[in-house]
Amino acid sequence: MKQKSILDFTKFKCIVIGVSAGGMESLTRLFAHIPKDFPLPILVVQHMHKLQNDYFITHHNCTCILPVKEAEEKEKIRSGTIYFAPPDYHLLVEEDETLALSVDEKVNYSRPSIDVLFESAADVYKEKLIGIILTGANNDGAEGIRIIKQKGGFTIAQNPKDAEFPVMPQSAIDLVEMDRILSLKEMTTEFIRWDQEDEI
Amino acid sequence: MKADIEKIEIDLFLEAIFKCYGYDFQLYARASIKRRIKHLMKKNGYNRISDMTSDILHDPSVFEKVVYDFSITVTEMFRDPSFYQSLRNKIIPYLKTYPFIKIWHAGCATGEEVYSLAILLKEEGIYNKATIFATDFNEHALDVARQGIYSLKDTQKYSTNYQKAGGKASFSDYYYARYNSAIMRKSLSKNVTFANHNLVTDGVFGEMHLILCRNVLIYFNKDLQNKVLTLFNESLIHGGFLALGSKETLSFSSIENDFKPIDKKNKIFRKIKKG
Ligand SMILES: C[S@@+](CC[C@H](N)C(=O)[O-])C[C@H]1O[C@@H](n2cnc3c(N)ncnc32)[C@H](O)[C@@H]1O
Numbered sequence: 001m002k003q004k005s006i007l008d009f010t011k012f013k014c015i016v017i018g019v020s021a022g023g024m025e026s027l028t029r030l031f032a033h034i035p036k037d038f039p040l041p042i043l044v045v046q047h048m049h050k051l052q053n054d055y056f057i058t059h060h061n062c063t064c065i066l067p068v069k070e071a072e073e074k075e076k077i078r079s080g081t082i083y084f085a086p087p088d089y090h091l092l093v094e095e096d097e098t099l100a101l102s103v104d105e106k107v108n109y110s111r112p113s114i115d116v117l118f119e120s121a122a123d124v125y126k127e128k129l130i131g132i133i134l135t136g137a138n139n140d141g142a143e144g145i146r147i148i149k150q151k152g153g154f155t156i157a158q159n160p161k162d163a164e165f166p167v168m169p170q171s172a173i174d175l176v177e178m179d180r181i182l183s184l185k186e187m188t189t190e191f192i193r194w195d196q197e198d199e200i
Numbered sequence: 201m202k203a204d205i206e207k208i209e210i211d212l213f214l215e216a217i218f219k220c221y222g223y224d225f226q227l228y229a230r231a232s233i234k235r236r237i238k239h240l241m242k243k244n245g246y247n248r249i250s251d252m253t254s255d256i257l258h259d260p261s262v263f264e265k266v267v268y269d270f271s272i273t274v275t276e277m278f279r280d281p282s283f284y285q286s287l288r289n290k291i292i293p294y295l296k297t298y299p300f301i302k303i304w305h306a307g308c309a310t311g312e313e314v315y316s317l318a319i320l321l322k323e324e325g326i327y328n329k330a331t332i333f334a335t336d337f338n339e340h341a342l343d344v345a346r347q348g349i350y351s352l353k354d355t356q357k358y359s360t361n362y363q364k365a366g367g368k369a370s371f372s373d374y375y376y377a378r379y380n381s382a383i384m385r386k387s388l389s390k391n392v393t394f395a396n397h398n399l400v401t402d403g404v405f406g407e408m409h410l411i412l413c414r415n416v417l418i419y420f421n422k423d424l425q426n427k428v429l430t431l432f433n434e435s436l437i438h439g440g441f442l443a444l445g446s447k448e449t450l451s452f453s454s455i456e457n458d459f460k461p462i463d464k465k466n467k468i469f470r471k472i473k474k475g
Binding site: 072073074086089092093094095100101102103104105116119120123 | 229230231232234235236272274415418419422445447448449
């Protein structure tokens with residue numbers, strides 16, 4: 001059964017994604033379907049080991065049509081670009097829509113932490129932010145999703161049944177009334193159809 | 201417009217701290233500062249930033265807590281091992297050519313990096329001709345640094361970092377264990393002067409051969425970064441070296457043209473010789 005695409009991406013300014021265990025494969029699948037003219041920037045916090053990052057970036061650059069890069073401090077956020085938090089640094093968004101990094105204490109045993117990105121992005125983009133929480137084995141991101149919602153943003157969780165590790169999306173769902181709970185496949189359909197109106 | 205009120209409250213909070221106590225956080229990167237202010241509010245049971253501002257103005261002990269909460273002293277020994285390897289292989293050979301060397305370690309936090317550097321200098325045989333100034337504006341952190349006593353449970357990680365950084369001996373040669381503590385050998389801090397120095401308000405350190413300032417500039421906005429980088433530029437001899445954190449850069453800064461990169465990945469730059 002097809003779901004009607006009610007997400008009009010042009011009403012938003014940014015997407016933030018949080019993902020942990022099982023992230024590599026989910027992101028690969030999600031990004032593989034994003035069209036070249038996708039109108040928003042995507043900021044990603046993925047929990048990972050300190051040494052893996054270069055490989056991640058290279059990998060996603062190969063499988064995704066949009067440019068994928070490691071976030072740099074003071075960098076201007078550009079639409080149609082995917083930014084990853086560097087390993088061992090928190091990623092934040094500044095008021096002037098530039099990126100910031102910090103080595104503050106770990107949050108939820110994590111650096112980068114999804115909550116840190118989500119909260120700072122929610123402060124800046126408010127109702128123009130989409131927050132997506134994917135597979136993972138901890139509860140980082142749930143509080144961040146709560147704040148995105150509180151500031152009027154749009155929240156999406158991966159359907160825990162669909163997630164390789166259900167704990168993370170489930171924690172968000174338990175804490176916040178999500179706008180959408182979708183399988184990865186349904187999410188990719190949203191991305192593909194972003195510019196197609198009157199879709200059934 | 202609730203969000204604007206919050207912004208005004210933050211501006212007033214930072215201005216109050218500056219006017220009352222002389223600590224200037226107004227040019228720090230806002231997103232991080234905001235996070236810490238909210239954290240402080242929660243921790244101390246405030247509902248409004250302005251309530252906290254009022255208490256800070258009238259009670260120095262409240263301010264004390266803020267300063268230490270605002271200064272993020274997260275650090276480790278041989279953080280980014282490849283940086284230390286690069287220092288050893290690419291910079292130390294130059295330093296060896298000087299009869300004496302002066303090093304400024306700015307934003308040294310609790311000192312782990314300073315001891316790492318001291319170990320490196322010892323192993324390369326130039327410790328005895330080195331004078332190291334290790335500074336921070338956080339007096340608590342400096343106290344820890346002066347003592348050189350760290351948690352024993354971290355030594356395993358540090359030992360791994362040390363090996364990866366090209367360590368020539370065993371990390372355990374440099375401390376002795378007592379209960380749950382690792383006490384750094386006093387010979388490592390013999391030539392180190394730990395001192396309070398605020399990068400925003402205090403002046404230059406003259407004639408340095410090497411300045412290390414890692415993971416401090418990311419907390420500053422562009423203007424403050426340029427100001428502090430100028431301070432470093434003025435404190436270095438021609439041909440001196442500047443080492444930044446792995447995500448920090450001189451690109452697009454006001455001193456970019458006075459330096460050339462020695463190791464782009466490990467963020468080591470050299471002040472160009474003039475004349
Ligand atoms: C994250 S730590 C970095 C420690 C170490 N350099 C490292 O990279 O592991 C940042 C340090 O900068 C210090 N700092 C922040 N603002 C400062 C200022 N205005 N003047 C001097 N030190 C400052 C803090 O107190 C803290 O110890």
